Amino acid sequence: MSYLPVRVVTATRSRHVTAYATGLTFTKNAPGGHTSARVRLSLPLDEWADLVTNSRFYIYDPATGLPLFDGYVSNPTPNRGGNGNAFELSADGGRILAADDRRTLVYLDRDQEGWVRSPVATVVQSARTEFAPAPGADDTPGMLLGFSPGQPLGTGHRAAMRYTPLMPTDAMEAGAIASDYVGGVTSADYALELAWDGPVPGPGSTDVDTLSTTPDTMEYKAGGGTLPDGSRKLALALKRTGGATNVVDDDHWLHHANLRVLGRRMDRFGSLLSAADLTTTDYVLASWVIEDLIGRMMPFVDAGAALVYPSTTEIAQLAYRTPVTALTVFEALTLHEPDMLWEVLESVNDGHRFNFRPWPTEVRYLLSYADGWQARGTDVDLCNRVWVNWTDVDGRPTAVLVSAEVPSLGNRVRHADPINLPTGLGSEANAQAIGAEVLAANAELAESATMVVRRRVFDRLTGRWVYPYQIEPGYLAIVREPGTTLRVTEVTYDDDAQAATLTLGQPQLTLDQRLARLAYVA
Amino acid sequence: MTAPPYPRVDFVATPDTDAQVLYRFHINVGTAYVAHDGFDAGVPEWRGSPRATGATEGYRTLRFSHLIEANYDTAGQALSTLARLLVADDGWLLVQLTEASRPVWFRTWRTTPGGLSLERVRLSETREEVDGKFKIDMSLAADAYAVGARQTLATEVVMNNDPTEFTVFGDLAVLGEVQGDAPAPAVVEVEWGTARGNTYLLQSMSPPADYLSGPTSGTFILEDATADSTVNTGSQVADSLYLGGTYQPTAFPTGPGDVASFTWDDLSTPARQWFIVMRWAPDAVGGSIRARATLTVGTGFGLTGANAVLTASLEANDTDSSQYTVLGVMRIPQTGAPDELLAGASGATYQLAIELLDRDLGTEEINFDAVVMYAWDDKVRSLYVTTTDSDSDGGVPHNVDGEYEAVYLIDAFGNTYPDQFSVAGAFPLLRPGETNVLHLLMGVGVPLGESGADRGIGAEVAVYYRPRWLWVQP
Numbered sequence: 001m002s003y004l005p006v007r008v009v010t011a012t013r014s015r016h017v018t019a020y021a022t023g024l025t026f027t028k029n030a031p032g033g034h035t036s037a038r039v040r041l042s043l044p045l046d047e048w049a050d051l052v053t054n055s056r057f058y059i060y061d062p063a064t065g066l067p068l069f070d071g072y073v074s075n076p077t078p079n080r081g082g083n084g085n086a087f088e089l090s091a092d093g094g095r096i097l098a099a100d101d102r103r104t105l106v107y108l109d110r111d112q113e114g115w116v117r118s119p120v121a122t123v124v125q126s127a128r129t130e131f132a133p134a135p136g137a138d139d140t141p142g143m144l145l146g147f148s149p150g151q152p153l154g155t156g157h158r159a160a161m162r163y164t165p166l167m168p169t170d171a172m173e174a175g176a177i178a179s180d181y182v183g184g185v186t187s188a189d190y191a192l193e194l195a196w197d198g199p200v201p202g203p204g205s206t207d208v209d210t211l212s213t214t215p216d217t218m219e220y221k222a223g224g225g226t227l228p229d230g231s232r233k234l235a236l237a238l239k240r241t242g243g244a245t246n247v248v249d250d251d252h253w254l255h256h257a258n259l260r261v262l263g264r265r266m267d268r269f270g271s272l273l274s275a276a277d278l279t280t281t282d283y284v285l286a287s288w289v290i291e292d293l294i295g296r297m298m299p300f301v302d303a304g305a306a307l308v309y310p311s312t313t314e315i316a317q318l319a320y321r322t323p324v325t326a327l328t329v330f331e332a333l334t335l336h337e338p339d340m341l342w343e344v345l346e347s348v349n350d351g352h353r354f355n356f357r358p359w360p361t362e363v364r365y366l367l368s369y370a371d372g373w374q375a376r377g378t379d380v381d382l383c384n385r386v387w388v389n390w391t392d393v394d395g396r397p398t399a400v401l402v403s404a405e406v407p408s409l410g411n412r413v414r415h416a417d418p419i420n421l422p423t424g425l426g427s428e429a430n431a432q433a434i435g436a437e438v439l440a441a442n443a444e445l446a447e448s449a450t451m452v453v454r455r456r457v458f459d460r461l462t463g464r465w466v467y468p469y470q471i472e473p474g475y476l477a478i479v480r481e482p483g484t485t486l487r488v489t490e491v492t493y494d495d496d497a498q499a500a501t502l503t504l505g506q507p508q509l510t511l512d513q514r515l516a517r518l519a520y521v522a
Numbered sequence: 523m524t525a526p527p528y529p530r531v532d533f534v535a536t537p538d539t540d541a542q543v544l545y546r547f548h549i550n551v552g553t554a555y556v557a558h559d560g561f562d563a564g565v566p567e568w569r570g571s572p573r574a575t576g577a578t579e580g581y582r583t584l585r586f587s588h589l590i591e592a593n594y595d596t597a598g599q600a601l602s603t604l605a606r607l608l609v610a611d612d613g614w615l616l617v618q619l620t621e622a623s624r625p626v627w628f629r630t631w632r633t634t635p636g637g638l639s640l641e642r643v644r645l646s647e648t649r650e651e652v653d654g655k656f657k658i659d660m661s662l663a664a665d666a667y668a669v670g671a672r673q674t675l676a677t678e679v680v681m682n683n684d685p686t687e688f689t690v691f692g693d694l695a696v697l698g699e700v701q702g703d704a705p706a707p708a709v710v711e712v713e714w715g716t717a718r719g720n721t722y723l724l725q726s727m728s729p730p731a732d733y734l735s736g737p738t739s740g741t742f743i744l745e746d747a748t749a750d751s752t753v754n755t756g757s758q759v760a761d762s763l764y765l766g767g768t769y770q771p772t773a774f775p776t777g778p779g780d781v782a783s784f785t786w787d788d789l790s791t792p793a794r795q796w797f798i799v800m801r802w803a804p805d806a807v808g809g810s811i812r813a814r815a816t817l818t819v820g821t822g823f824g825l826t827g828a829n830a831v832l833t834a835s836l837e838a839n840d841t842d843s844s845q846y847t848v849l850g851v852m853r854i855p856q857t858g859a860p861d862e863l864l865a866g867a868s869g870a871t872y873q874l875a876i877e878l879l880d881r882d883l884g885t886e887e888i889n890f891d892a893v894v895m896y897a898w899d900d901k902v903r904s905l906y907v908t909t910t911d912s913d914s915d916g917g918v919p920h921n922v923d924g925e926y927e928a929v930y931l932i933d934a935f936g937n938t939y940p941d942q943f944s945v946a947g948a949f950p951l952l953r954p955g956e957t958n959v960l961h962l963l964m965g966v967g968v969p970l971g972e973s974g975a976d977r978g979i980g981a982e983v984a985v986y987y988r989p990r991w992l993w994v995q996p
Contacts, residue, residue: 003576005927005948014944016927058946064797064851065723065904065947269883304778304812304881305835348835350812454574461831463819463853464795467575467900498574 002495004068004469006039008089009056010048017041024495026059026069030474030488031334033343033354034093037069041087045078048087052076057091061470068469068493070094070346094352095344097300098330102323104171106263107284107292109163109319111423114261115143118160118235126151127159127238134255135184145238146184146253153240153247158193159254160237163261165321167232172263172296173198174231175273178219178281179259183211184251189242192254194220194227195235201228211238211254222264225275234261261319266295268303283314286333286340290356293326302350309357311337315516335516338509341474357474363485364475365466366458367502371451373479381442383416384409388435390426400428402435406443416442422515430518437514447484448505454498468500469493477504529994530618530625531558531586533607537614537627537669537988544613545603547588547660556600558660561586563617563628563994566666579666584615584628590656597656601638604658608635615662617994624995626668633663667704667990675700675708675952675985683964683979685741685894686765694741695983697958702989705951707924710960711984714920720909723848724922725797725961726950727902742791744874744893747784753880755782759889763844763977765801769889774813774880784890785875795853797898798832799963800876803844805887812837812882817849817893818875835881836888844891845965851898896961905947906966924949925988952987960985 002021007014026037037057051073059069070093077088106114112131117123128146133139145159166174174196181192190211197203206226208218220227238254260281265273268291287310294301294308313336320328330342345353384406389399419434456465461475473488490503533545547558567580588604590597607613611632618625636659643656679695700706708726745766749755756771774780804811813836832850854872876893880886907922907929918931920943927949930940952958964979 001578003578007946009944013941016945016949018927060947062948063900063902063904064848065725065906066848066850067946302835304837305814350837353835454571456575462851464851469576495576496569498570498576 002039003062003498004495005060005062006041007056007058007060008041008051008073009058010050010052011055012050017043022496024059025492027490027492028069028093028473029490030343031330031341032093033095033345034069034071035095036074036093037071037091039089039091041089042084043087045080045085045087051078051087051089057089067346070352072096093344094300094347095327097352098298098326098344100325101297102170102325103297104165104168104323105320105329106165106172106261107265107289107318108281108315109165109261109321110259110317111319112143114163114165114319114321115161116164118158118162118237120158120160122156122158123160123237124151124153124157127157128253129159129161134182134257135251135253140255140257142179142255142257143236143259144253144255145236147238147240147247149247149250151247152244154244155240155242157240158237160193160195160235160239162195162233162235164233165319166234166261166263168323169232170323171232172265173229173272174222174227174234174261175264175278176219176221176225176227176262176275176281177234177236177260178217178262179236179256180215180217181209181254181256182215183213183255184253185249186210186212186214187242187252189240189245190252190254191239191241192218193235193237193239194218195237196228196231196233198228198230198232201230204228205235207239207241210241211252219281221275221278221281223272223274223276223278225278229264229272265289265292267291268294268306268308270295270303283316284318286311286313286315286337287356289315289318289329289333290342293329294354297326298354300351301344301354302348302352304350305348306354307357308355309340311340311356313337332516335510335513338513343474355474359487360475362460362476363478364459364461365471365477365488366460366480367451367453367477368480371453371455371457371502373449373451375447375449381416382406382409383414383439383442385413386416386435386439387418388421388431389418390421390431391423392426398426400431400435402432402439404436404439406439419511421518425515425518434514434518438511441509447486448503449479449486451479451502451504453500453502468498469495471500471502473502477502479504528618528620528623529561530616531561532616533604534614534616534627537616537629537671539625539671541614541616543616545600545607547586556592557589559587559589561617563668564664565992581631581663582628582666584630584660584662584664586660588658588660590658601656601658605635608632608662615664617668619994619996624670626670626991626994628662628664628668630662630664633661636661667992668994669706670702670989670991670995672986672988673701675958675987677984679960679983679985681960681962681981681983682977683962683981684765684977685743685896686977693961693963695960695962697952697960697985700952700954700956700958700987700989702954703992704990705953706987706990708922708950708952709925709986710922710950711919711986712922712962713918713982713984714979721964721966722907723846723961723963723966724905724907724950725902725963726952727899727959727961728953728956729897729899729959741897742796742895744786744789744895747786747876747890747893750783750785753780753782764803764889765892765894765977769803769891771805771887772878772890773885773887775885777883777885778881780880781877782888782890783875783877785873786893787873788871789874790871791854791895792897793854795851795898795900796895797851797902798849799846799894799896799966800834800836800849801844801846801891801894802836803889803891804838805889811886811888812880813886813888814879814881815847815849816877816879817852818877819852819854819872836878843965844889846894846963848966849893854895901951901953903948903951905945905949908944908946910942919982919984922949924951952985954989 001019002024005018006021007016020041022040024039027035029035055073071091074092075090079086117129132144188210191207192209195205342356392398453468459466473491478485486504492501531547535542562585564582566582570577613630615628639657754773758768772782817832834849929943930938
C-alpha cells in the first residue's frame with residue numbers, strides 16, 4: 001500500500017485504493033502546476049471495467065485531506081499475466097485540459113501574412129495591393145494601396161486588401177484595427193475606406209478619411225468604438241469617391257504603417273470586452289491574454305477563484321492564424337514573462353484552481369546540503385563574436401557582426417552560432433542587443449541543482465515543518481550552506497522512497513525568450 | 523473436533539473468535555497427529571531510511587515447521603486441504619498462545635509455499651500405517667501487523683456541530699483507551715439526528731493532554747473582529763444561530779475587487795500548529811456568493827518576520843445556510859523550531875487578519891460569523907464525506923470504514939450503498955497509548971443543501987476498530 005491516500009473516480013464509482021497502490025509517484029511543475037502521476041494498482045481487472053482514460057485520479061495529504069495531486073487518468077494500462085492483474089496507471093494533471101480545445105487566436109497581429117488582396121469586383125486589375133515601404137525617402141514598412149498612371153477609374157473603384165485570419169467561426173471576432181496612414185497626394189476624390197463583414201453585423205463600411213499627404217492615425221474598436229461587434233472580415237481600401245477619371249500622376253497611393261489587428265478579448269467570465277476595456281492597440285499584456293483564455297477556452301478553471309496578477313511586458317505581436325491550444329499560448333507567454341508562472345492546481349468549487357502569478361521574491365523553503373545537493377553544470381561555451389542575420393523591410397538579407405571582450409579567450413576569435421532574427425524583429429538595434437546578450441550569457445554558468453528531500457523542511461509561508469510531499473513548486477528555496485536562493489521548478493514525490501526530488505534553478509533565458517523581448521519593428 | 527491444544531495456529535475463514543476453522547496445524551484426532559514447531563512470526567519489513575517520513579511497513583514472513591503424523595489417507599487429506607489454502611489468494615491465520623490469551627489474526631497472502639520433506643516417511647505396504655512424519659516448511663507472507671478481535675470503542679457519543687458547546691466538547695468526542703501496538707483504522711458509524719447538509723469533515727487526532735484540559739487551550743473561537751473595509755460592513759447583528767450569538771454583515775457593492783477585512787489584535791494562544799476554519803453564511807441578497815478568504819498573521823514574529831498566509835475560496839447560494847470554510851494549517855506564532863521544542867510554550871501576542879475578496883459580479887452579501895482555531899499536529903487525519911443520502915433525518919448510520927477505505931450505509935434489508943458517497947482525504951486512524959479524539963464538522967466548504975452548518979445539527983457516533991499487534995499476545 002502507499003502511504004498517501006489514493007482515490008480513483010470513474011463514471012460509476014468513487015473508490016479509495018490506497019491498499020492496492022504501489023510505486024506511487026507524482027510530479028508538479030512551475031510553470032504548469034499538477035503535471036503527471038503514476039501508480040500500480042493491484043486489482044482484479046474485471047472488478048473495474050469502467051476505469052478508462054479521463055477517470056479522475058486524486059492523491060491526498062492524509063493530515064489535511066486536501067488533494068496533493070488532482071488529475072485525469074491518461075492510460076489505465078490493464079495488465080494480465082503471470083504476475084497477476086494490475087493497472088499500471090498513469091494520470092495527467094489538470095493542466096492537460098488546457099490542450100483540449102483549439103482556436104484561432106489573434107491577440108495582436110502586425111504581420112502582413114494575414115492580409116490578401118480583396119477579391120471583390122470593384123478592385124481594379126492593376127491596383128497596387130502589397131506590403132512595401134511608402135514611396136519616397138521613407139523606409140517605413142507597411143501596406144501600400146495605389147493606382148497606376150493611365151488607370152481609368154469609376155466611382156467606387158478600389159485598391160483593397162482584406163484580413164482573413166478571423167474568418168473561421170471558432171476564431172476571435174475582430175476587436176480593433178489601427179494604423180498610421182499617409183497618402184501620396186491630397187484629394188477629396190479618394191477615401192481611406194474601412195469595410196467589415198461577419199455573421200453578426202453583415203457587410204458595411206465607413207470612409208475613415210480622404211486621401212491626404214498629412215500623416216494621420218486611425219483606431220477602430222469593437223464594443224462601442226465604431227467597429228461593429230461580431231465582425232470577422234476586415235478590409236482596407238483606397239477608394240475613388242469622385243466621378244470617373246483617368247489617373248495621371250504616380251502619386252495616387254495610400255500607405256498604412258504600424259498596421260495592427262486585434263481580436264476582441266473576453267474577461268475571465270466569457271464576456272466580450274468593450275472598446276474602453278480594450279485599452280490599447282499598441283500591445284497586449286500576458287495577463288490580458290490569460291484572462292481571455294480562461295473565459296474563452298478553459299471552462300475547467302474556476303474563473304472566480306483564478307488569480308491573475310497583472311504583467312508588464314508589452315507584447316507587440318501575438319497571433320495564431322491556425323488553431324492552437326491554450327497550452328501553446330501559455331508557453332509563448334512564458335517567453336515574454338519569464339518571471340511569472342502559470343499553474344493549474346487541484347479542483348475547488350467550480351473547477352480547477354488556476355494562478356498566473358509572479359515568481360515570489362521571498363524565500364519559502366529552507367533546504368540544506370543535507371538534502372543531497374547535486375549541481376547541474378551547463379556547458380560554458382566562450383565566444384567573442386556572433387553574426388546576427390535578418391531580412392530588412394525591402395527584403396534584403398542583412399547581417400551585423402557583434403563582438404564582445406572575453407578576457408579568457410585572449411587573442412582568439414571564436415564565433416558563436418549565428419542568430420537569425422524572426423520576421424518583424426530585424427533592426428540594427430535589435431541585432432546589437434541580442435548579440436551582446438548571447439555572448440554575455442555564454443560566458444556565465446547558470447546555477448541549477450537537484451536535491452532529494454527525505455526529511456521535513458521548514459516552510460516560511462505557513463510557519464510549519466512540512467513533509468517532502470507537501471513541497472510545492474513555484475516558490476523560492478534557500479540552500480543554507482552556500483546561501484543560494486533558487487526557484488523550485490519541479491517536485492517529483494516518490495512514495496516508495498518517501499523522497500521528493502526537487503529541481504532548483506534560475507535557468508538561463510533561451511534564445512527564443514531573448515528574441516521575444518526584442519522591440520517589434522514591423 | 524476436540525478442544526485444540528495451545529498454542530493454537532489455525533487457518534480460519536474470518537478474523538473472528540467464532541469463525542469456521544479451515545485447517546488446524548496442531549490437533550490429535552484419531553490416528554492423525556499434526557503439529558507445528560518453531561513458530562516464528564517474523565517482523566514487518568520497515569521501508570525507507572530510519573529517519574524517513576511517510577513510510578509504510580511492508581509484509582512479514584511467518585515461518586514454522588508443520589509436522590503431520592498420520593496414516594496415508596488422513597495425511598493425504600490434510601496435505602490437500604493445506605495445499606488448497608496455500609494456493610488461495612489470501613487467508614487468515616489465527617494464533618492464540620493460551621486459552622486466556624488474546625487471539626490475533628495474520629492476514630496472509632499467496633506466496634511461494636514451503637517444500638514437503640519425505641525424509642522421515644516410511645509408508646507400510648498396506649498404506650495404513652505411517653512410520654515417520656510429513657514435514658512441511660511453512661512460509662507465509664502476511665500483512666505487517668496482526669489484528670485482534672473487533673473492539674467497540676464508543677457508542678452513542680453525541681457530537682454537536684458547534685464548537686462553542688464546551689461542556690461536551692461540542693464538535694469533539696474524546697475516545698477511550700485504544701488497544702494494540704500500531705495505529706489502527708477506525709470504523710466510525712455516524713448517525714445524524716436531524717436534517718443536515720451534504721458534506722462533513724471527520725478528523726481523527728491525538729492531541730497532547732493540555733489540549734483537553736480546558737475549553738480555551740485547544741479550540742479558540744474568534745469573534746468581534748475589528749472591521750476595516752472599503753465595503754459596507756455595518757454593525758454586529760444578534761442572531762442565536764451564529765457562534766457567539768452575533769454576525770458581521772458584509773456587503774460587496776460592485777463585484778470583483780471589493781475587499782472586506784477583519785482583524786483581531788493582541789491574540790495570545792499556545793504556540794503550536796492550528797487548523798483554522800471560518801464560519802460564515804450567505805445573505806439573501808444576490809445569487810451565488812463567491813469570495814476568497816486570506817488569513818495572515820501579523821509581521822515581526824518568530825523566525826521569519828514575514829506574513830504567514832492561508833487562502834481559501836468561498837462559495838454558496840443565497841438559499842444555503844451557514845458553512846465552514848477550511849483555511850488550512852498554520853503555526854502561530856511562526857517559528858523555525860520543531861514541534862517538540864514548542865510543547866507547553868506560550869505564544870507571543872499577535873494579530874490575525876482575514877481579508878474577504880469578492881470574486882463574482884454583482885451585489886452580494888455575506889454574514890461573517892467567526893474564525894475557529896483547532897489545535898493541530900501532524901497525526902491528524904482528515905476525511906471529507908459528501909453524500910447524496912436523502913435520508914436526512916438520520917436513522918440509518920453512515921459507515922465510515924477505514925478498514926475497507928469506503929463509506930457506505932446499510933439499509934434495513936442489509937443492502938450496502940457505497941454509491942451515495944464521494945469521499946476525499948484519509949480515513950481516520952486510532953493511535954494506541956494516546957488520547958484519541960474525533961472531530962466532526964458539518965457543512966464544510968462546498969455548496970450545501972438547505973441545512974448547512976447549523977449549530978443545532980447533531981450526530982450520534984459509534985467507533986469500532988481492530989487493534990494492530992506487532993507480535994502475538996500472551
